[in-house]
Amino acid sequence: MNLHAARLHALGSLHNYFATPKQAIQLTTTSSHTSQLNFAIMRYSRFFAPTLRDDPADAEVISHKLLLRAGFIRRVTSGVYDFLPMGLRVLRKIEGIVREEMARAGAQELLLPMVQPSELWKKSGRWEKYGNELLRFKDRHAHESCLGPTHEEVICDLVSRELRSYKQLPMNLYQIQSKFRDEVRPRFGLMRGREFIMKDAYSFHADEESLQAEYENMFATYQRIFTRLGLKFRAVEADTGSIGGSQSHEFHVLAESGEDLIAYCSHCDYAANVEKGISTRDIPSLDDAALNVIETPNVTSVEDVASFLNINTSQLLKTLIYQVTGGEFDGQTVAACVYGDDTLQEIKLARALNANAIELADDQALSSLGSSKGFVGPQGLRCKIIMDESLRDAVGMVAGANKIDSHVSGLSIHRDVPQAGFSDLREVRLNDGCAHCKEGHIKHARGIEVGQVFALGQQYTKPLEVLFQDKNGKRATATMGCYGIGVSRLVAAVIEQCNDENGMIWPLSLAPFQVVIITMGKSETAMAASEKMYQDMSAAGIEVLWDDRKERPGVKFKDAELMGLPIHVVLGDRGLEADAIEIRQRAGSKQEVSMANVIATVQAILAGTS
RNA sequence: CGGGGCGUAGCGCAGCCUGGUAGCGCAUCUGGUUUGGGACCAGAGGGUCGGGUGUUCGAAUCACCCCGCCCCGACCA
Numbered sequence: 050m051n052l053h054a055a056r057l058h059a060l061g062s063l064h065n066y067f068a069t070p071k072q073a074i075q076l077t078t079t080s081s082h083t084s085q086l087n088f089a090i091m092r093y094s095r096f097f098a099p100t101l102r103d104d105p106a107d108a109e110v111i112s113h114k115l116l117l118r119a120g121f122i123r124r125v126t127s128g129v130y131d132f133l134p135m136g137l138r139v140l141r142k143i144e145g146i147v148r149e150e151m152a153r154a155g156a157q158e159l160l161l162p163m164v165q166p167s168e169l170w171k172k173s174g175r176w177e178k179y180g181n182e183l184l185r186f187k188d189r190h191a192h193e194s195c196l197g198p199t200h201e202e203v204i205c206d207l208v209s210r211e212l213r214s215y216k217q218l219p220m221n222l223y224q225i226q227s228k229f230r231d232e233v234r235p236r237f238g239l240m241r242g243r244e245f246i247m248k249d250a251y252s253f254h255a256d257e258e259s260l261q262a263e264y265e266n267m268f269a270t271y272q273r274i275f276t277r278l279g280l281k282f283r284a285v286e287a288d289t290g291s292i293g294g295s296q297s298h299e300f301h302v303l304a305e306s307g308e309d310l311i312a313y314c315s316h317c318d319y320a321a322n323v324e325k326g327i328s329t330r331d332i333p334s335l336d337d338a339a340l341n342v343i344e345t346p347n348v349t350s351v352e353d354v355a356s357f358l359n360i361n362t363s364q365l366l367k368t369l370i371y372q373v374t375g376g377e378f379d380g381q382t383v384a385a386c387v388y389g390d391d392t393l394q395e396i397k398l399a400r401a402l403n404a405n406a407i408e409l410a411d412d413q414a415l416s417s418l419g420s421s422k423g424f425v426g427p428q429g430l431r432c433k434i435i436m437d438e439s440l441r442d443a444v445g446m447v448a449g450a451n452k453i454d455s456h457v458s459g460l461s462i463h464r465d466v467p468q469a470g471f472s473d474l475r476e477v478r479l480n481d482g483c484a485h486c487k488e489g490h491i492k493h494a495r496g497i498e499v500g501q502v503f504a505l506g507q508q509y510t511k512p513l514e515v516l517f518q519d520k521n522g523k524r525a526t527a528t529m530g531c532y533g534i535g536v537s538r539l540v541a542a543v544i545e546q547c548n549d550e551n552g553m554i555w556p557l558s559l560a561p562f563q564v565v566i567i568t569m570g571k572s573e574t575a576m577a578a579s580e581k582m583y584q585d586m587s588a589a590g591i592e593v594l595w596d597d598r599k600e601r602p603g604v605k606f607k608d609a610e611l612m613g614l615p616i617h618v619v620l621g622d623r624g625l626e627a628d629a630i631e632i633r634q635r636a637g638s639k640q641e642v643s644m645a646n647v648i649a650t651v652q653a654i655l656a657g658t659s
Numbered sequence: 660c661g662g663g664g665c666g667u668a669g670c671g672c673a674g675c676c677u678g679g680u681a682g683c684g685c686a687u688c689u690g691g692u693u694u695g696g697g698a699c700c701a702g703a704g705g706g707u708c709g710g711g712u713g714u715u716c717g718a719a720u721c722a723c724c725c726c727g728c729c730c731c732g733a734c735c736a
């Protein structure tokens with residue numbers, strides 16, 4: 050039989066397997082372990098899971114290293130990966146849990162296209178606003194399209210065409226699908242890919258209360274999902290970013306390698322992304338004084354000015370000039386001020402200005418404002434000036450004099466910068482006071498963002514005209530929420546939390562296989578006992594991989610541990626003769642049981658009763 | 660986009676400075692000895708040295724350009 054014919058034959062068996070499992074089991078029991086292609090038995094010797102002994106040189110974080118080493122993924126190009134069978138199995142497990150919980154929450158699954166026409170994005174205004182992350186292209190008819198980074202436009206288009214009555218609302222539709230975002234800097238393997246798999250849900254409502262209820266429903270659903278995935282996580286208040294809307298929470302898996310910084314209160318349950326978090330700071334009490342110009346030759350940075358004048362950095366006013374793109378101040382420069390010992394949070398500033406993007410202005414822009422780099426102050430600047438709330442009543446401050454080698458002292462915001470606007474601009478600092486409970490102080494943690502929920506309101510439903518007839522027979526615009534989970538990112542996030550020096554450690558709910566049978570040696574008895582064990586376990590509904598390779602024991606143990614398979618059943622002549630079969634758990638423990646008790650023991654472990 | 664680094668066999672690397680047509684470990688294949696924690700011996704296969712141009716009798720090596728990848732920053736569901 051040539052290879053092609055063998056494949057057809059094997060596929061025939063596979064077909065039978067799906068049609069009648071029992072029959073397939075009979076088919077496989079008749080086959081010996083010398084058969085060339087047997088798709089029904091998960092034999093490691095035939096399984097596509099190429100493991101590596103060394104860490105690949107271009108992997109930095111542990112999840113990326115382990116995913117590559119264990120043969121779960123391979124890189125195709127920057128930020129784009131193949132999922133090999135092992136990786137796909139984990140991905141499917143995660144998807145399964147997400148699907149179960151979304152179904153429980155009352156959401157319905159559908160599938161939207163990845164290729165989207167520019168028209169919809171122009172309607173929502175994001176064709177211009179979304180930036181370079183949106184991969185745009187033209188088809189053969191020169192029609193502009195993009196790869197979907199998210200699906201608000203498409204879902205609104207669909208729903209707008211089918212929604213008639215308030216009686217159809219609320220509804221929550223979701224999909225699990227590939228997204229493409231042309232990230233500036235993809236990194237860390239599955240953690241920040243350009244193409245990635247996301248569960249995105251969109252809910253539509255007749256009113257705000259209904260949206261609030263669904264927001265809470267999804268919030269609770271996310272908590273259940275991440276709990277079932279065995280993760281240590283935290284829900285935090287979040288900026289709404291390019292998705293927009295009025296309210297948002299992010300769900301973060303706590304991990305050192307996380308790209309996000311989370312601020313949380315030591316006392317109450319307040320937690321927020323630093324992009325959004327608020328806190329209280331000590332306001333220095335300074336005496337009001339007259340404005341006075343002082344010579345500060347070559348002294349430019351906050352630290353240098355403070356030490357030159359022998360004052361605290363909190364007495365200084367830090368003024369930063371930004372070039373704004375989009376919004377009311379499009380194309381203009383804007384000055385932003387915080388206390389000298391604070392950091393300006395640029396996302397907050399962009400948000401306060403309703404800008405698409407902000408960028409620190411260059412020296413030229415400074416001089417055209419009549420100022421000079423290193424000596425910028427707000428007084429007399431001919432541009433929009435926005436200050437952090439904490440500066441509202443500040444007096445006696447030191448600021449740049451907008452003149453080389455000069456600063457001013459005695460600056461009073463009310464008196465000297467009366468036109469200033471105020472907004473929350475400062476980044477929360479470690480040990481700041483908690484603005485919510487007023488008792489605790491701010492602490493920091495690193496997180497991997499794996500989910501986010503948004504109350505969008507009518508931001509998309511208005512421009513895309515998602516309309517319905519309300520109770521009174523009047524036309525109304527639907528209210529919307531959206532809810533995302535980074536499914537492929539979760540694969541990495543779980544590994545970041547669950548690993549040791551030998552490799553991954555999958556929780557039972559996510560493991561690519563629950564059990565691996567490790568056959569020691571190649572004696573006929575060990576092979577036959579292993580194959581029978583494989584059959585019996587499969588029949589008992591256990592997901593099992595049989596390591597039938599002609600490898601030495603150490604190699605098999607190392608690979609099983611690297612791949613993090615939870616239960617290892619070791620079958621060798623020694624154990625078989627003594628009727629003491631070793632069962633090891635990847636998480637640590639091991640025991641020996643008689644052959645007759647192996648399956649019951651494994652089932653007890655799987656049921657969590659052992 | 661700014662800064663730094665890298666690109667030589669499937670993986671990890673040496674060779675480059677000082678030009679002479681490629682090497683090591685692991686992996687793979689064959690044979691043998693092994694077999695409860697990444698074995699050993701013998702043999703073999705596999706590389707247009709990221710690509711192009713130039714300098715040169717001769718380029719992995721020197722010069723220039725391009726491409727790709729990684730890290731830090733900027734940016735970002």
